[in-house]
Amino acid sequence: MPRDLLLLLLLLACGRAVSSATPPCVVSRVVDGDTFYCRDGRKVRLIGVDSPELGQGAPGRAARAALGRLLPQGSAVRLEEDAAPTDRYGRVLAWVWSDAGLVNEALVRGGWAVLYTVPPNVKYARRVERAQKQAREARAGLWSGSAFECAPSEYRRHACPAGR
Numbered sequence: 001m002p003r004d005l006l007l008l009l010l011l012l013a014c015g016r017a018v019s020s021a022t023p024p025c026v027v028s029r030v031v032d033g034d035t036f037y038c039r040d041g042r043k044v045r046l047i048g049v050d051s052p053e054l055g056q057g058a059p060g061r062a063a064r065a066a067l068g069r070l071l072p073q074g075s076a077v078r079l080e081e082d083a084a085p086t087d088r089y090g091r092v093l094a095w096v097w098s099d100a101g102l103v104n105e106a107l108v109r110g111g112w113a114v115l116y117t118v119p120p121n122v123k124y125a126r127r128v129e130r131a132q133k134q135a136r137e138a139r140a141g142l143w144s145g146s147a148f149e150c151a152p153s154e155y156r157r158h159a160c161p162a163g164r
Contacts, residue, residue, distance in 0.1 A: 111141020
């Protein structure tokens with residue numbers, strides 16, 4: 001293959017990689033324990049985790065506050081896509097990286113969310129599963145009480161006993 005053609009193909013491949021990269025995100029607002037907005041308007045849902053809903057009262061507010069501590073307003077984060085880049089609501093689905101590491105994992109390790117896998121987005125599911133085991137054993141965050149007796153997914157399906 002001629003050298004010029006090889007160079008052209010390499011440049012085209014690099015350009016394609018750059019153009020398909022996820023733009024950086026500057027956090028503008030935390031919605032709840034697993035969703036936030038970027039300053040450019042993108043609404044981001046953390047992959048692999050599920051936190052109590054705000055309708056669940058104190059646990060939902062505690063989870064939102066925990067994500068707010070991990071993602072302070074104005075902080076820059078990197079969004080890593082998995083197999084499916086958005087959900088049915090148009091939210092960007094992402095593994096979120098800050099200077100402190102994988103935010104999704106840190107949220108679960110702190111006891112503010114539980115593992116929630118939706119294939120095909122399972123790239124770091126084992127890491128999050130290990131973090132949940134550690135949090136549960138340490139009775140960290142919401143594991144110290146009864147907040148996870150009704151999983152957030154069950155709450156959304158109205159499958160929890162009254163009062164949970």
